[in-house]
Amino acid sequence: MKTSFIPIDYDYFDWQGKNYIIMIGRDDKGKRICVIDTCDIYLWAILNSKIKELKIKELQEKIEKIKLDIKGRKTRVEKVELHDKNFLGEKVKAFKVYATNYKDLHDIADKLGMKEIEKRRGYDLGFVTHNILEKKIIPLNWYEIEGKLLNNSEDFGGIDMAYDVDLCIKLEKSKQIEEKNFKPKILAYDIECDEFKIGEGEILMISLVGENFKKVITWKEQGKKYPNVEMVKDEAELIEKFVEYVRKNSPDFLVGYFSDGFDLPYIKARSEKHQIKLSLGLDDSQPTFSRGIMLTGKIKGIVHIDLLKFIRTAYSQYMQSETLSLNEVAKEFIGDEKKDFKFKHSSKINEDEWEKYFEYNLHDSILTYGLFEKMWPDIVGFTKVMQEPVFDVSRNGMSKNVESYIIHNLEKYNEIPEKRPTHEEISERKQKEKYEGAFVLEPIPGLYEDLAMFDFASSYGSVVVSYNLSKSTLLEKPSKDSYSIEISSKKVYFSKKIGFVPEILKEIINKRKLFKKEFKESEKEDVIKRARSNAYKLLANAYYGYQGFFGARYYSYEAAAATAAFARKSIKEVIEKINKGGYKTIYSDTDSISFLLNGKTESETLKFLENLNKNLPGIMELELEGFFKRGLWITTRAGTAGAKKKYALIDKKGKVKIRGFETVRRDWCKLARTTQNKIIRLILEHGSEEKSMEYAKEIIKKLKSREIPKEDLIIRTQLKKPISEYKSISPHVIAAKKMQEQKIPIDQIGLIEYYIAETPGAKTKLIRDKVKLPDEKGEYNIEYYLNNQILPAIENIFQVFGINAKELVDGKKQMTLGEF
DNA sequence: ATATACACGGATCCCCTATTTCC
DNA sequence: GGAAATAGGGGATCCGTGTA
Numbered sequence: 013m014k015t016s017f018i019p020i021d022y023d024y025f026d027w028q029g030k031n032y033i034i035m036i037g038r039d040d041k042g043k044r045i046c047v048i049d050t051c052d053i054y055l056w057a058i059l060n061s062k063i064k065e066l067k068i069k070e071l072q073e074k075i076e077k078i079k080l081d082i083k084g085r086k087t088r089v090e091k092v093e094l095h096d097k098n099f100l101g102e103k104v105k106a107f108k109v110y111a112t113n114y115k116d117l118h119d120i121a122d123k124l125g126m127k128e129i130e131k132r133r134g135y136d137l138g139f140v141t142h143n144i145l146e147k148k149i150i151p152l153n154w155y156e157i158e159g160k161l162l163n164n165s166e167d168f169g170g171i172d173m174a175y176d177v178d179l180c181i182k183l184e185k186s187k188q189i190e191e192k193n194f195k196p197k198i199l200a201y202d203i204e205c206d207e208f209k210i211g212e213g214e215i216l217m218i219s220l221v222g223e224n225f226k227k228v229i230t231w232k233e234q235g236k237k238y239p240n241v242e243m244v245k246d247e248a249e250l251i252e253k254f255v256e257y258v259r260k261n262s263p264d265f266l267v268g269y270f271s272d273g274f275d276l277p278y279i280k281a282r283s284e285k286h287q288i289k290l291s292l293g294l295d296d297s298q299p300t301f302s303r304g305i306m307l308t309g310k311i312k313g314i315v316h317i318d319l320l321k322f323i324r325t326a327y328s329q330y331m332q333s334e335t336l337s338l339n340e341v342a343k344e345f346i347g348d349e350k351k352d353f354k355f356k357h358s359s360k361i362n363e364d365e366w367e368k369y370f371e372y373n374l375h376d377s378i379l380t381y382g383l384f385e386k387m388w389p390d391i392v393g394f395t396k397v398m399q400e401p402v403f404d405v406s407r408n409g410m411s412k413n414v415e416s417y418i419i420h421n422l423e424k425y426n427e428i429p430e431k432r433p434t435h436e437e438i439s440e441r442k443q444k445e446k447y448e449g450a451f452v453l454e455p456i457p458g459l460y461e462d463l464a465m466f467d468f469a470s471s472y473g474s475v476v477v478s479y480n481l482s483k484s485t486l487l488e489k490p491s492k493d494s495y496s497i498e499i500s501s502k503k504v505y506f507s508k509k510i511g512f513v514p515e516i517l518k519e520i521i522n523k524r525k526l527f528k529k530e531f532k533e534s535e536k537e538d539v540i541k542r543a544r545s546n547a548y549k550l551l552a553n554a555y556y557g558y559q560g561f562f563g564a565r566y567y568s569y570e571a572a573a574a575t576a577a578f579a580r581k582s583i584k585e586v587i588e589k590i591n592k593g594g595y596k597t598i599y600s601d602t603d604s605i606s607f608l609l610n611g612k613t614e615s616e617t618l619k620f621l622e623n624l625n626k627n628l629p630g631i632m633e634l635e636l637e638g639f640f641k642r643g644l645w646i647t648t649r650a651g652t653a654g655a656k657k658k659y660a661l662i663d664k665k666g667k668v669k670i671r672g673f674e675t676v677r678r679d680w681c682k683l684a685r686t687t688q689n690k691i692i693r694l695i696l697e698h699g700s701e702e703k704s705m706e707y708a709k710e711i712i713k714k715l716k717s718r719e720i721p722k723e724d725l726i727i728r729t730q731l732k733k734p735i736s737e738y739k740s741i742s743p744h745v746i747a748a749k750k751m752q753e754q755k756i757p758i759d760q761i762g763l764i765e766y767y768i769a770e771t772p773g774a775k776t777k778l779i780r781d782k783v784k785l786p787d788e789k790g791e792y793n794i795e796y797y798l799n800n801q802i803l804p805a806i807e808n809i810f811q812v813f814g815i816n817a818k819e820l821v822d823g824k825k826q827m828t829l830g831e832f
Numbered sequence: 833a834t835a836t837a838c839a840c841g842g843a844t845c846c847c848c849t850a851t852t853t854c855c
Numbered sequence: 856g857g858a859a860a861t862a863g864g865g866g867a868t869c870c871g872t873g874t875a
Contacts, residue, residue, distance in 0.1 A: 306833090411835045438833080449837030450875065471875085472836090557835025564835085572836075601838085602875040649841060657839050657874045672840075672873055679842090679871060729871065740844050740869045779843065800842075 013161040013181055016040040017047060018154050018194055020264050021315050022140045022401040024114075027168045029087065031114050033143040036177065036294065036313045040154075040192045044262070046175050046294075046313075047157060048168060049183040051146035055117045055135040056428045057107040058099055063128045068094065068105070071128055075109060078123050080116060087116050099131070099428045101484035101511050106428060114139040133428045137419065144399060145420065147186070151402055152395045154192050158185040174295045175313065176262070196388065198222060199263035200381035201254075203275045204373050206358050208757045210274070211281025214247050216358050217370065218254050218279075221377035222261050228374050229253045232358060233366040241370050248286040251279060258292055258314075265315050265402075266292075267384045269338045269376070270760050272318035272407075276309035277301060308407055315403050317391075319383055322406040325413070326390055326550065334678040334728075335761050342379040345386050351375045355757065393543030397551070410554035411561045417551060418516055418566060425512040430483075430565040441562035447499060447573035450602035451580040453587065455645040455654035457812055459695065460598060462609045463661070464617055465637035466590075466624075468582070470521055470549075471603035472556035475578045476571070477518045478630025482559070483568035485511035497581070499573040506574065513566055517555050521631065524548035579603065582632065586624065593620055599645060599659060604637060606659070614639055638663055642696045646808040655808070662696035674805045681767075683724040684801040687711050691806055701813040705820070708806055712821055715797055722767060725792050725801075731762035743768070746780045756785070768796040 019035040026032075035047045057075070059068065078089040090110040097106045109124070111117055117135035124132050137145070149155060159181040162172035172180035199222045207213025217230035228241045231250050244250050258266065268275045276299055283290040290298045294313025302308045309316050323336055333340035339350040353372035361369065395405045398413050399420040405413070419429055433441065468474065475481070479495040487494055487505040494505040524545060531541035558564050560572030579602070587597050587605055595617075596608040609617060617639075624634055640661040648655040658672035674680045675689040687708065694704040714720055729744035735752065738745045747766035751758055758764065768782045769790035779800070784790045798821050807817040 409834050414835080446837070452838060452875085467875095554835055559835085560837090561835045563833065576837075604875075648839095655840070671875095674841095677840095677872060732871075738870085742843055742870070744871090804841080 013179075014156065014158045015045065015179070015181070016154060016189065016192065017045055017157045017186075018192070019047070019149055019151050020196075020402060021313055022144075022151070022403075023312060024139045024143070025168075025171070026113065027171075029085065030112055031139055032168065033140065033147075034171075035149065036175075038194065038264070039179075043178040046172070046177040046180045047159070047183050048162075048171065048181070049143070049147060049149070051143050052110060053112065053114050053117070053139075053142070054108050054110045055121055056097070056133045057109055057124050057129045058097075058131040058133065058428065059105045059107065060128050060130045061104070063105075067128065071126065072107065074126075075107065075124065078120060080119050080123075082116065082119055087112050089120060096426075097428050098426045098512075099133070100430065101427075101509075104428075114142065133431055136432050137429065140401060141416075141419065145423075148188075149186055150396065150399045151405075152194075152392050154189050154194075155186045156189045157181065157183055159183040176259075176294045176296075177313075196265055197261070197263040198265050198267060198381060198384055199225075199258060199261050200267045200377040200384060201258075201271070201275065202268065202373060202376040202380060203278060204369065205278060210277050211285065214358075215250060215278065215282050217373050218250060219374040219377040220254070220257055220261070221374070221381045222263065225261060226374060226378070227257065228370045229257070230370065233363065236366075238367050238370055240374060247282060248288055251283050251286065251288050251290070254279065255288075255291060263314060265317050265384065266311060267317045267319060267380055269380045269383075270318060270320045271316070272308050272321065273306070274760065276316065277307055280309075310403065315401075315406075317384065317402070317406050319380060319387070319406075322387065322391065322394075323383075325409050326387075326394065326546075335763055337759070337761060337763075338376060338379055342383060346379070346382045348379060348382065350379065389539040389543040390546060392540065393547040397544065397547045410550060411558045411564060414551060414554050414558040415565055417520070418513065421516050421519075422512070425515070427512055432565055433563065433567065438562050441567060441569070444569055445500070447560075447569070447576060448580075449576050451583055451600070452602070452656045453597065453600035454656060455599035455659065457645050457647045457654045459699070459812055460608055460643045460645075461641065461699065463598065463606055463640045463643045464595075464609055464614075465604055465606045465640065465661070466586070466621060466634045467604035467637045468579075469633045469635050470524075470552045471579060472575050473517055473521055473552040474630065474632045475575050475582070476556060476559070477514050477521065478632050479574070479578050480506050480508060480510055480514050481568075481571040481574050481578070482506075482511045482513035483566050483571060484513060485509070486568060486570050495578075497574050497577045499570065499577050504570045504574055506571075517552065518631065520548050520552050520555070524552055582628070586634065589624060595620075598643065599654075599656075601657060606640075606643060606661075609639075640664075640669075642699060644692065644695060644809070644812070646812055649804060649808060660692045660696060662693075666697065668693055668696060679727065679729045680805065681725045681727050681797070681801050683711070683715070683720055683797065684805040686724075687802060688805040688809070691809060695809070701810065701815065705810070705815070708802075708810075708817070708820060712798065712802065715802065716794055718791065718794070720792070720797075722786070722792060725767050725797060726765050726786055727767065728763055728765050731758065731764050741780060743780045743783045746783045747785060750783070750785055750788075754785070768793045768800075770794075 016039045017037055019037040021036040023034050024031055032048050032050045037045055039045055072092045075092050076089055080087045093108045095106055095108055097104055111120055121132040121135050162180040162182055165172055199220055201220050203218045204216045205213045216232050217228055219228045226240045229244060229250050231244050231246050234243050244253050280290055280299060292299055292311045297312045299309045299311045320336060323341060331344060333344050343349045351372040353368050395402050398405050398416040400416045422429055485507045487507055491505050494507055496503055496505045527541055527545035531538050531545055556575050559568050583600060587600055590597055590607050595610055597605055599606045621634060621636060640663050642662050644660045646655050661669045670676055675685050690707055691704040695701055731748050735745060735748055744764045747764045765786050766783045769784040770793050771782045782793055803817060803821055810817040
């Protein structure tokens with residue numbers, strides 16, 4: 013039997029004591045194929061360098077005789093081979109110790125505690141990863157496979173009959189082939205319930221959306237007919253219907269939004285209550301959930317995707333949306349939003365409101381479906397780059413992705429993989445003192461004309477590569493021919509012989525450059541190339557964080573601290589050169605520098621940049637971020653110091669770039685934000701403050717005469733932990749308490765909305781005593797919004813021009829008094 | 833459990849001192 | 856007149872949210 017094959021989902025099973033991998037995928041005709049395979053199972057025992065030849069042989073024989081009896085299952089070491097390998101860049105001799113079952117490796121490792129064996133490695137990767145490493149059948153790549161067709165076969169306990177697939181093949185040969193077109197079958201789903209707590213309420217409806225498939229299943233509001241709505245008799249039947257439709261559609265991907273934490277566990281809990289088997293898996297198995305705080309729901313053969321998780325790692329840092337709610341994310345990515353429906357308990361929904369509810373439910377699945385389609389190229393890109401199954405890649409954070417990438421690229425360096433840190437190691441690492449981070453230059457407040465901004469491309473990444481900073485290149489003793497730098501008054505040294513970790517990163521940066529160039533030069537927009545370029549970009553950026561992350565296999569405090577130190581040194585040197593070159597630096601943060609052109613032309617400045625680059629070490633490179641017509645820096649709220657991480661720029665085309673100001677902060681009311689934004693824009697456009705002052709006066713007047721709609725005064729703050737854990741009872745905590753009392757559900761993100769009201773007769777002057785929920789009756793507190801929202805947002809901007817905004821606020825008050 | 837440090841600023845917390853209240 | 860209650864100032868801390 014020979015066929016094409018694209019693996020999508022990976023799982024494993026035991027048969028007669030041996031591990032087998034099971035890959036579910038498609039052929040180029042769209043047939044669903046199940047492929048069974050296995051590989052050598054082994055761990056590495058690294059030998060002490062002082063061990064004698066003779067002793068090695070003896071030890072090998074001893075290990076070969078190891079027998080295990082685990083919970084009544086008898087097994088043994090199959091064979092032992094001696095190999096020349098590298099571990100953390102050092103040449104080592106290591107035994108490759110073979111076993112029958114991956115699960116036994118741990119127990120075998122425990123028996124290898126002899127003093128001649130220095131380290132035991134490679135038994136904590138997981139069988140799926142191990143198999144991908146061994147057999148190189150990488151998710152979402154195309155293969156031509158050959159093997160035995162299993163048809164009503166007894167092999168593997170009749171697995172071909174258990175799985176609902178078109179073909180089941182025991183793999184014998186495989187080779188990677190050219191990319192073929194693959195359009196995944198997608199089914200998006202969403203549920204609506206009365207209670208937000210998992211399983212506490214009833215599921216009212218479930219919507220499902222696939223290609224040419226739209227359905228809402230419900231047991232509420234029977235009797236009437238609605239488009240796309242199918243009525244069933246009760247909740248139990250609703251769940252059964254859901255299972256039936258998933259099975260009928262037989263998707264490759266079942267996609268939800270926050271479905272790991274809500275929809276799937278909810279359905280599971282309700283099905284348990286009704287004692288219904290939730291046979292969603294291709295082998296009729298039920299979804300399983302990983303333990304731990306963050307749930308993940310897995311369905312055999314169908315990849316369950318929680319899009320929220322992928323968005324969080326892959327996009328959130330570059331997104332405009334203030335929250336990752338389905339509504340905002342859909343708006344940003346596909347220009348569509350949720351249907352309007354005000355959440356109510358089902359008992360309070362009028363007959364004529366149900367149709368809206370059904371539409372709302374269906375539309376959520378439509379949005380989820382649309383988002384998945386939009387993100388599919390990136391999901392493919394990530395999966396192929398990290399070489400891990402889609403299920404994992406779509407959920408993993410960037411540190412895990414970095415690690416996957418390293419693990420799957422060790423072979424070139426003949427490296428044995430490092431182990432995961434133990435709990436003790438993790439707590440030790442966590443206790444380490446924080447090292448000094450980025451350098452931020454205090455700006456000189458003011459409004460400036462004609463500026464340029466330079467920044468380092470992949471700053472920290474290029475530092476790691478240029479100075480060879482990693483766990484394996486850190487030298488124990490000072491050495492002359494090495495890179496050295498001081499971290500917290502201690503000198504550290506790194507070898508100049510390039511380590512495999514910096515080399516892998518160098519490759520990432522190079523590939524990123526290559527793919528970026530490729531997709532920019534491609535005639536029509538090539539989403540796949542763009543996605544791959546993006547995956548490498550994110551990897552390069554996450555690399556530095558990974559080295560400093562306590563859970564990392566290749567953690568290195570010294571390398572991380574040295575990276576920050578070298579970066580500080582580099583940027584300070586560049587600032588000096590810029591100032592010596594006749595420019596004037598205004599501000600700098602981490603890897604970017606803004607400076608005044610001081611009458612120099614743009615082409616002169618570009619030439620200057622070229623020269624700067626000639627003298628930078630290694631692969632470090634400065635880029636032009638842009639030329640700007642004007643720029644604004646202000647003081648901190650407290651004093652005369654220039655405020656860091658806050659500035660606004662306008663370019664020649666009038667495009668404004670605002671960083672750090674209240675304008676971009678979601679915990680300020682809309683009025684303060686839009687007012688500040690407008691004022692900044694007016695100042696940048698006109699180069700003076702008159703127009704913006706007029707505008708400010710007008711807003712203040714409107715606020716005082718209560719002309720501002722309440723929605724512009726709503727303050728949004730995220731509740732980040734359970735109410736009881738707050739030591740400091742701030743306004744948003746009070747608002748959350750009120751919501752709890754009034755049984756208003758707090759959304760999944762925990763965004764709390766409130767406004768500050770006039771509360772005559774209030775005893776204290778605490779803001780929290782004036783908190784009211786948006787729906788609560790009351791008048792907004794003029795004093796508060798003037799002094800705590802508008803004034804702080806504009807005061808320091810006007811201070812640049814020597815204007816006291818406080819007088820603007822108060823002075824206006826007298827005038828309005830005069831008007832009456 | 834799941835990348836890092838730096839930074840701002842509101843609001844509360846908490847301690848101290850001064851003032852007011854009460855007997 | 857002296858003790859207790861209250862008010863207010865100011866630094867420390869908590870908290871959320873940004874920049875890079």
